[in-house]
Amino acid sequence: MSSPHWPAPVAHVPVDATVPLPGSKSMTNRALVLAALAEGPSRVTRPLRSRDTELMAGALRALGAGIEADEAGGGHDGWRVLPADLTGPARVDVGLAGTVMRFLPPVAALASGKVAVDGDPRARERPMGPIITALRALGADVDDGGRGALPFTVRGTGAVRGGPVTIDASGSSQLVSGLLLAAPRFEKGVEVRHEGPPVPSAPHLAMTVRMLRDAGVAVETGEDVWHVAPGPVRAREWPIEPDLSNAAQFLGAALVTGGRVTVPGWPEATTQPGDALRGLLAAMGAEVSRGPDGLTVRGPGGFCGLDADLHEVGELTPVLAALAALADSPSRLTGIAHLRGHETDRLAALVTEINALGGDARELPDGLEIRPRPLHGGVFHTYDDHRMVMAAAVLGLAVPGVRVENPATVGKTLPDFTGLWASMLAPA
Ligand SMILES: O=C(O)C1=C[C@@H](OP(=O)(O)O)[C@@H](O)[C@H](O)C1
Numbered sequence: 001m002s003s004p005h006w007p008a009p010v011a012h013v014p015v016d017a018t019v020p021l022p023g024s025k026s027m028t029n030r031a032l033v034l035a036a037l038a039e040g041p042s043r044v045t046r047p048l049r050s051r052d053t054e055l056m057a058g059a060l061r062a063l064g065a066g067i068e069a070d071e072a073g074g075g076h077d078g079w080r081v082l083p084a085d086l087t088g089p090a091r092v093d094v095g096l097a098g099t100v101m102r103f104l105p106p107v108a109a110l111a112s113g114k115v116a117v118d119g120d121p122r123a124r125e126r127p128m129g130p131i132i133t134a135l136r137a138l139g140a141d142v143d144d145g146g147r148g149a150l151p152f153t154v155r156g157t158g159a160v161r162g163g164p165v166t167i168d169a170s171g172s173s174q175l176v177s178g179l180l181l182a183a184p185r186f187e188k189g190v191e192v193r194h195e196g197p198p199v200p201s202a203p204h205l206a207m208t209v210r211m212l213r214d215a216g217v218a219v220e221t222g223e224d225v226w227h228v229a230p231g232p233v234r235a236r237e238w239p240i241e242p243d244l245s246n247a248a249q250f251l252g253a254a255l256v257t258g259g260r261v262t263v264p265g266w267p268e269a270t271t272q273p274g275d276a277l278r279g280l281l282a283a284m285g286a287e288v289s290r291g292p293d294g295l296t297v298r299g300p301g302g303f304c305g306l307d308a309d310l311h312e313v314g315e316l317t318p319v320l321a322a323l324a325a326l327a328d329s330p331s332r333l334t335g336i337a338h339l340r341g342h343e344t345d346r347l348a349a350l351v352t353e354i355n356a357l358g359g360d361a362r363e364l365p366d367g368l369e370i371r372p373r374p375l376h377g378g379v380f381h382t383y384d385d386h387r388m389v390m391a392a393a394v395l396g397l398a399v400p401g402v403r404v405e406n407p408a409t410v411g412k413t414l415p416d417f418t419g420l421w422a423s424m425l426a427p428a
C-alpha cells in the first residue's frame with residue numbers, strides 16, 4: 001500500500017484549532033473481542049474505523065461472529081456485535097496490528113476447527129513466541145512449524161483448558177492482554193505470571209483489566225500476576241473514548257507553533273496511555289488546561305527537550321522524538337527498547353530519518369538521545385509505521401520541504417490524518 005509523497009505543510013502562523021479525534025484503537029479492539037465472546041448482542045459506539053480495527057472485525061467475522069453497522073447508532077459509525085459459536089476452518093489476516101496478532105489467537109483457540117493466522121511481512125518478525133508457547137501450556141494446539149512466529153495454525157477443539165501459565169512479556173504487554181481477554185471462556189480461566197525484564201505499557205494492561213471487569217468478569221492482579229476467573233462475559237454497550245495517543249501530534253503542533261490546540265472529549269479518568277501527554281508536554285514547557293471544551297495545550301513560543309522514561313507509554317515516542325528534534329535543549333527518551341519490535345524498529349527508524357534531515361539523534365541501548373540542530377527538507381521514510389507519518393508531520397510544521405513517503409500507512413489508526421492536519425492548519 002504505497003501512495004505518492006505527501007508534502008508536510010509548514011505552519012506559517014501559530015495554530016489555533018479544536019481537533020475532534022476518532023475512537024481509541026486499543027479500546028475498540030478490546031471491545032470487539034469482549035463483545036464477540038459475550039452472552040448476547042453488544043454495541044460498540046464511536047469506535048475507531050481504521051485498518052487495525054477493520055482487521056479485528058474481519059477476523060472475528062471469519063470465526064463466525066456477526067459484526068454489522070449499528071443503524072440505530074445515531075451516525076457514530078458504530079457496530080452491533082452478535083456473538084455466535086466460533087468455528088473454523090478460517091483464515092485470519094492480522095495485517096500489522098499488534099492487537100489483532102496477540103488478541104485473536106487465544107480467541108481462535110476457542111473455535112472448533114482450524115484457524116490459519118498470518119499478516120504483513122513485518123508481522124512475521126514481531127514477538128509472538130511467548131504467546132504461542134503459553135497457549136500450548138493452556139491446552140491449545142498451535143502449529144507454527146517451529147518458528148515461534150507468524151504464520152501459524154490454531155487447531156481449535158471448541159474449548160481451552162486454561163489454568164496457570166508463566167510468560168516473558170517484556171517484548172510486549174499485548175502478550176498478556178491477549179491471554180486475559182479470552183480467558184473468561186477458558187474452562188479454568190487463567191493465571192498469567194510474567195517472568196523476565198519489566199513488562200512495558202502498564203496503562204494498556206490496566207485497560208485490559210478495566211474492560212474485563214466492565215464486562216462482569218472477575219479479575220485479580222498482583223505484581224506481575226493476573227488472574228481471570230472463568231465465567232460469562234456480559235453483553236453491553238461499549239462507548240469508545242477518543243484516541244489520546246493520536247492526540248500527540250495535534251497537541252504537539254501547539255508547542256511547535258506557539259499556538260493552541262484543544263481536543264474535545266478528553267476523559268476525566270482513563271486507562272489510555274495518551275493521558276500522559278498532559279504531563280509530558282507540560283514538562284517541555286506547554287501550558288496544559290482542562291475545561292468543558294476538552295483538553296487544551298498552548299505553546300509558549302520556544303520549548304525545551306524532555307528527559308523521560310517512556311516504558312509505560314512507548315507508542316508516544318515517535319511524536320515526542322520529533323518534538324525533541326525541534327526543541328531548545330537536548331532530550332533523552334529511555335525505557336523503550338521494546339520499540340525495536342513495533343511496526344518497524346522505531347529507534348533505528350527515528351534516528352535514520354531525523355538525521356537524514358540534518359538532525360542529531362542517536363540510539364541508546366533502551367532509547368534515544370536527541371540534540372536539536374537546524375533541520376532541512378528531504379524525504380522522510382515511514383517504514384509502514386503510521387506514527388512515523390505523524391512524527392514527520394510535526395517536523396514539517398517547522399521545516400520546509402519535508403516530503404513524507406507512503407502517507408497512506410497512517411490508515412492503520414487514523415485514516416483521515418492528512419485531512420485533520422489540514423483542518424487544524426486552516427485559518428480559523
Ligand atoms: O494493548 C494495546 O492496545 C497496545 C499495547 C502497546 O503495545 P506494546 O506493549 O507492545 O508496546 C502499545 O504500544 C500498542 O500501540 C497498543
Ligand SMILES: C=C(OP(=O)(O)O)C(=O)O
Nearest residue numbers: 096097098099315342343
Ligand atoms: C505499537 C503500536 O501498534 P500495535 O497495536 O500494532 O502494537 C502503535 O500503535 O504505536
